[in-house]
């Protein structure tokens with residue numbers, strides 16, 4: 087769609103009624119979760135010559151041709167059990183995750199009559215296999231280097247895993263050119279989608295900065311530039327124990343090169359997802375594994391496609407900030423109709439939408455969003471309130487002398503005021519902008535700013551601190567921030583949400599763990615996912631949980647998965 | 657980008673990942689027609705007309721037969737090279753791929 091040349095935003099209705107593209111996998115319906123929880127479909131135990139019975143092995147069953155995989159974890163006796171309501175009769179591939187071990191190709195047949203039984207004997211992994219199994223966090227825990235060097239490297243995870251630099255043979259000078267090139271890519275670029283910023287050539291005409299050269303020099307000390315093996319021992323983390331083994335994880339495959347960034351479950355149980363690089367709004371039906379894509383039209387040919395934040399208003403409309411296309415997209419799930427709003431400076435520079443929050447738009451008929459990368463380098467990031475009736479954008483400005491108030495994360499509170507979270511190691515504040523007056527209230531956080539977050543039913547803000555690896559909770563009643571250090575080093579904490587009963591759920595970009603925190607006792611339970619995944623956003627499922635405790639949805643941003651993590655005990 | 661083009665590209669790049677991982681000749685990007693993206697200049701990419709050791713455009717998944725590139729503008733030789741040279745492999749998207757026994 088070509089918009090008018092006016093800088094006024096325009097609302098364009100697109101004749102995309104019913105234009106969602108359903109991608110139907112082999113039908114393999116997930117049975118209703120609450121059926122016979124006690125009965126098992128498949129049981130067994132896991133052992134190895136080295137350890138005997140093994141606790142904390144993530145065992146996965148994927149029905150042949152299905153697009154989802156169910157995983158459970160072995161207990162202290164090495165036993166595992168798949169509930170009957172999770173595996174329909176059929177032939178399954180069985181895989182497992184236990185760092186340092188491998189499992190030969192294994193299958194099992196699940197029948198209706200009695201539980202199938204399978205014993206898994208694991209073999210010790212070779213050094214090369216172990217290297218391929220290491221999570222991003224395990225690499226950073228293993229590698230030498232300062233906290234600053236490793237924390238700086240966390241930025242790599244925005245686009246790809248650590249294996250790419252760590253398996254590289256480039257020396258410091260060669261790596262400096264690569265690190266420098268990263269600054270010319272867009273925020274949503276990836277090896278599969280190497281999008282560039284419009285000023286890439288000017289950026290790349292300059293030599294690497296000192297910071298880029300320093301990071302490259304560090305990478306060259308921990309990669310394969312000096313030999314065929316790493317100069318440091320690989321240190322895997324311990325496997326899950328106790329409560330962390332009492333869980334069911336369902337992993338859904340999305341089609342092709344899908345790159346889900348945010349997931350959100352609606353009242354009907356559908357899970358909506360944004361795609362970081364492709365121009366559609368996605369829907370997963372967890373009951374069937376069927377995926378539907380609702381295309382969003384192009385406004386800026388030649389600019390990157392894709393979106394970041396997904397939000398839903400109280401009427402069930404889906405809203406997304408369409409990154410490089412500088413659009414806000416709205417989807418009516420009932421009709422499949424997509425509307426777009428264009429940013430005031432949609433056709434200037436690399437103006438892009440990232441965050442958008444319509445969750446509390448019922449309060450005043452407004453949604454909050456922001457743009458980054460605008461044409462004025464002194465004011466490139468702009469915070470907007472959008473009137474949903476007229477489509478008009480109203481910009482909110484910082485107090486005189488202060489920096490842009492549009493930051494990274496954006497979270498509305500119950501009164502539809504908005505918190506801004508700046509993802510910066512040295513940032514010592516987050517802030518809230520009043521929806522009516524525009525007044526900005528600054529909140530001290532020591533350091534680490536914030537990345538993503540959610541509001542709970544008590545109007546408290548839960549937020550992640552990516553670089554300092556914490557979850558934070560701000561209570562406006564006391565004006566105090568409480569911080570919780572994520573127990574796994576270099577996790578890259580990305581998002582956190584409270585279940586409004588007992589637990590805060592967090593996901594990160596580095597560990598392949600989904601964390602559950604009891605903020606009263608300080609108890610952490612870290613659920614290991616069956617695959618390496620780079621989780622981002624979390625969406626806590628507060629209702630319809632068959633095990634009586636909250637569960638969480640998250641996604642594999644860099645490998646096209648959506649995961650549902652369901653503890654089986656509180 | 658049409659949804660068909662998008663799916664086509666995904667299929668191609670998935671093939672590339674597999675082909676490279678298997679050590680076979682990489683699939684090419686010529687079947688991939690995304691909306692035109694900003695390309696970088698040959699100077700910005702440090703492009704050279706000669707291979708770099710055993711790396712050359714002909715084995716890079718960004719190469720479009722006979723003489724174009726997904727990321728770098730202008731004519732590109734299959735014997736050339738730039739510092740974006742890469743191979744797609746499972747390493748790019750995580751080591752523990754679902755459904756792969758033995759991992």
Ligand code: SF4
Pocket residue numbers: 701703712713714716717718719720724725726727728732736737738739740741742
């Ligand atoms: S090496 Fe560089 S120029 Fe050659 S195909 Fe790959 S990205 Fe393009």
